[in-house]
Amino acid sequence: MQHISVVTPEYAARRAMRANSDCPQLWSTLDTVFDPELPQVTIWDLGILVDVQQLGARRCKVVVSPTYSGCPAIDVISEDIVSALNSAGVKQVEVAVSLSPAWSTDLISPAGKAAMLSQGIAPPDKSVNCPQCGSEHTSVISQFGSTACKALYKCNDCLEPFDYFKEF
Amino acid sequence: MNNFSNSTLYNYLLGLADDALILGQRTSEWCSRGPFLEEDIALSNVALDYIGRARMFYQYAAEVEGKGRSEDDLAYFRDEREFSNLLINELPNYDFAFSMVRQYFLDVHACLYLQGLTASTDQHLAAIASKAIKESRYHLKRSQTWLLQLGLGTEESNKRMQTAIDELWGYTPEMFMMTETETQLSTAGIAVNRDNLLQQWTATVTADIRSADLQIPDQQWQVVGGREGKHSEHLGHLLAQMQILQRSYPGLEW
Ligand SMILES: [Zn+2]
Numbered sequence: 319m320q321h322i323s324v325v326t327p328e329y330a331a332r333r334a335m336r337a338n339s340d341c342p343q344l345w346s347t348l349d350t351v352f353d354p355e356l357p358q359v360t361i362w363d364l365g366i367l368v369d370v371q372q373l374g375a376r377r378c379k380v381v382v383s384p385t386y387s388g389c390p391a392i393d394v395i396s397e398d399i400v401s402a403l404n405s406a407g408v409k410q411v412e413v414a415v416s417l418s419p420a421w422s423t424d425l426i427s428p429a430g431k432a433a434m435l436s437q438g439i440a441p442p443d444k445s446v447n448c449p450q451c452g453s454e455h456t457s458v459i460s461q462f463g464s465t466a467c468k469a470l471y472k473c474n475d476c477l478e479p480f481d482y483f484k485e486f
Numbered sequence: 487m488n489n490f491s492n493s494t495l496y497n498y499l500l501g502l503a504d505d506a507l508i509l510g511q512r513t514s515e516w517c518s519r520g521p522f523l524e525e526d527i528a529l530s531n532v533a534l535d536y537i538g539r540a541r542m543f544y545q546y547a548a549e550v551e552g553k554g555r556s557e558d559d560l561a562y563f564r565d566e567r568e569f570s571n572l573l574i575n576e577l578p579n580y581d582f583a584f585s586m587v588r589q590y591f592l593d594v595h596a597c598l599y600l601q602g603l604t605a606s607t608d609q610h611l612a613a614i615a616s617k618a619i620k621e622s623r624y625h626l627k628r629s630q631t632w633l634l635q636l637g638l639g640t641e642e643s644n645k646r647m648q649t650a651i652d653e654l655w656g657y658t659p660e661m662f663m664m665t666e667t668e669t670q671l672s673t674a675g676i677a678v679n680r681d682n683l684l685q686q687w688t689a690t691v692t693a694d695i696r697s698a699d700l701q702i703p704d705q706q707w708q709v710v711g712g713r714e715g716k717h718s719e720h721l722g723h724l725l726a727q728m729q730i731l732q733r734s735y736p737g738l739e740w
Contacts, residue, residue, distance in 0.1 A: 386538065389538065416613075417542070462524070462528035462530075462532075
């Protein structure tokens, strides 16, 4: 059976920070930016979006943290951030990349994990369950799947291969 | 006050960047040539991690140098003798066994080295290390698994792994050699003292090699010189392939 996603302390801390922010509308705008490799998961849900600060009437600074050092998606994500905020009337957008603290799968929101599951990707968890039938009888095919952040698994019960978003 | 110059830090960063770039480029040669599809993807992803690591070090090096050069300038417009990577990183892939043994030796080293670097008094370096170490730990899981699987596999796979170990062993001492730059920066708490890593590296590698039914060679030879820009004949070819586009069309962008 699928687990009920619990809120990690890391995600709880992010959620509290966002709740205390003085620019909730900027956060909402950024909820329209999705990870290019995971089309249903927003950069907020994936934990790549670290912070956004209003610097002036039409200026803001966005901080992002890449998943992996070699992640080719980070440039596209930066462009998407700028264009989303521009469309919302924020003319000057600075995107800064922060490396520390390093991104980890503990930052992913429960909604992000649910969105992965709905796309047939097993979310990071203690046990790797088949996203199709929920079976716990799965085995690894390759440590790397279609992207660096995923591993390739197969289900020993329904025999379907699937991507597992690696705990990292 | 720190009693080292910017160029000291720059040289150190360049060494770390060159190590990552050359191994990344070398490993990327497996792309479309892997023994099977999943392994092909895995090798390409490892290569990508190393190129990402190289970018972080080059960006920082360019900033420290302060001459307006970019990360790309450092990667594409320096000649062979200006590269200061370790020799083990530039050796050709030969076969899968060779690539995996090299990766394994370097992964064990990287996990120890980056662990030390996370405690660097240089915040930027510590941040890069905290990012990179997670990747290296993952790479090690893979290369360690392959070491065991191929060592304990068939007669042929065991033989190839042993050949690779024998061939690579003499290149490993260079991983523990301190340059003058590193000694200076390690005293200042910035760089990692490589001397301190040797014992644990040897213990881990010896144990794993034994479990894989392979032997540590008793040969005493060693080859060094990469840090001073004295390279094998292989680096020039690698650079030619990597740099040709920028050298032919300087400043070309996608
Ligand atoms: Zn299944």
